[in-house]
Amino acid sequence: MNPVAIQTEPVIRIESLFKSFKDVKAVNGINLKLFPGEFIAVLGPNGAGKTTLVEMIEGIQKPDSGEIFIKGKQWKNHHAELNRVLGISLQETWFIEKLTVKETLILFASFYKLGEARVKEIIALIRLEEKEKAYVKNLSGGQRQRLALGIALLNYPEVLILDEPTTGLDPNARRELWEILLKLKTERNTSLILTTHYMEEAEYLCDRIIIIDHGKILAKGKLNELLQACDKHEIIEIGLLGPPPFDFNTVPGVQKSRFNSKDNAFVLEVKRIVETLPLLLKKLEESKTEIAELQCRTLTLDDLFISMTGRHLNA
Amino acid sequence: MKNSLLILTISHLKEFIREPGSMFWSFGFPILMSIGLGLAFSGKKEIMHGVGLIPSANNKEILVRDIFFGGGAPNDTLIEKRFDNENGVTRYAFHITSWENAEVLMKRGIISSILTEEEGKMVYHYDPLNPEGELIQIQLSNFFKYGHLGQDTGSIRPLKTQGMRYIDFLIPGLLTLGIMMSIMWGVCYSLIEKRSKKLLRRMVATPMRKTDFMTAYWASRLVLTVFDSVVLLVFAYFFFGVVIQGSIAALALIFLAGNIAFFGLAILISSHTANTQVGNGMISLITTPMMVLSGIFFSYQSFPPWAISVIKVLPLTKFTDEVRAIVNEGAGIVDVLDGVAILGVFGAITFFIGLRIYKWF
DSSP, X not given: OOHHHHHSOOSEEEEEEEEEETTEEEEEEEEEEEOTTOEEEEEOOTTSSHHHHHHHHTTXXXXXXXXXXXXXXXXXXXXXXXHHHEEEEOTTOOOOTTSBHHHHHHHHHHHTTOOHHHHHXXXXXXXXGGGTTSBGGGSOHHHHHHXXXXXXXXXXXXXXXXXXXXXTOOHHHXXXXXXXXXXXXXXXOOEEEEEESOHHHHHHHOSEEEEEETTEEEEEEOHHHHHHHXXXXXXXXXXXXXXXXSOGGGSTTEEEEEEETTTTEEEEEESOHXXXXXXXXXXXXXXXXXXXXXXXXXXXXXXXXXXXXXSOTTO | OOOHHHXXXXXXXXXXXXXXXXXXXXXXXXXXXXXXXXXXXXXXXXXEEEEEEEOOTTOTHHXXXXXXXXXXXXXXXXXXXXXXXXXXXXXXXXXXXXXXXXXXXXXXXXXXXXXXEETTXXXXXXXXXXXXXXXXXXXXXXXXXXXXXSSOGGGOOOOOSTTSSHHHHHHHHHHHHHHHXXXXXXXXXXXXXXXXXXXXXXXXXXXXXXXXHXXXXXXXXXXXXXXXXXXXXXXXXXXXXXXXXXXXXXXXXXXXXHHHHHHHHHHHHHXXXXXXXXXXXXXXXXXXXXXXXXXXXXXXXXXXXXXXXXXXXXXXXXXXXXXXXXXXXXXXXXXXXXHHHHHHHHHHHHHHHHHHTOOOO
């Protein structure tokens, strides 16, 4: 984040936001600030409350209580004005299937009183020149998401709010979208709130990360701040050919252990690998247990999330 | 081009025109219906009646066959007889069979009457609610008495003047039915689909005016229904000689009122429906009773009086009655003003209630 930006007024300020659906507290007391040119990732598993949060910021849903200020203004009295400040992309929006890419953009551009010149610029920006005459129904997932982004960008928005823009896309399509967003950051100082359950997306794109679950912010900050705030810095993942001969928590230096059924391995959170690994290997050798797989790495956002919630991010 | 109302209207039109299925239902289907029903009920009639003939125990059926056919081959089980008169051609197919088999033929709709011979007299067995059975009894008993089907063919004057034929009755009904279906499915279903796919939500998150969005829907549907109706009327004129006897201005006025009525209804029905499956059911629930009751294919006058008073309140009935009055009775603007007012007010009320409670997301 640009240090100057911190001193400027936030473009979005959220204070004590609450929203419930029947018995579910979808958003449970969230405070948040977004500064000009800042990219924030809202990370969380399905059902964490990400979409409800961004839809309240977008003015689509009304909060039960709390305040949202966008450039100091609220939806209640400045609806038309705020619609021009924001560029949004909803989760899984379908556009009119039998309109072409260009026709769809012309339609949305007309709502902002923008003409074909802007449509041409957007088509170039989202790199859909070759597809401008293709029906929306014939676009790939990545192309559809780029079209949704293009529509969000039509009105030169100061703030972009993208709800899971890359879910279901292949790595190439995802990276193409990231490049467009980074270009906007450098060229137009656009701010971004992005919800995702891909931690690499948050790591690559965003200045700050907010981890939410059950409608609450569990942690927020820059990636390295989040990881450093956590006591357990390093991970040993070990797969065995038999059952574990002893409780891993008894090995000196192991802070916490769990079994990762997906990889069929034990995940040990340790303070320092170089201290704990020799002790662990020695104990395994003494008990004549064979090792199938061994991996040492630093803590990732996913580890952090599991440590906080007991769930995977993309669960 | 930056006019969002115009671009929205064109977009809705393109969305519809590019869907071959909807094009067929909109243009092809009413024409096919008019051809099918028009030929079935309006062309030179060639009617076939199926009758089961049950031999009595003492083989008197031979006698019956002698009366009918002047000694046809006694072993035949199916004998056809043709009667020509001013009404066209009437053919009888007599199936000589057992009672059990005749019951099966009746269940399958191959015959609609069973004849038995008891002590030299003909006995007619038919469902008293089926007019065809009754007609067969009258025709055959006349045949036994006079040697021909009608009581006195000299007094028959077939009505072939314009406005009095079945096809004249049918075409206005097909026209109004087409408008109702086009709007209820084209607007209602399409809006529900846009809501379920979150497109409405996305569109209202722009400075788009909601009134522009709705007006564009109405305008695009109006263009399409005008086109549909003109195609049907031109076809009916050239193929069946159906002529609009009344005022074209009156027709345009009632047409506009009918469009408003069904558009308002479509907005109300689609105002809260979240998914297309429920939408399908809702649209069918509204359109099917009107399609059956409003006298599109056959007059509603055969319903009991209490039912008629209910049927007359239905918007499709009002719309159809007024269009028929213009096409067949030569009605003018003054004659249809009350219908225009009723349909217009109905449309306006349903539209504004619908818009007031409209769920955009």
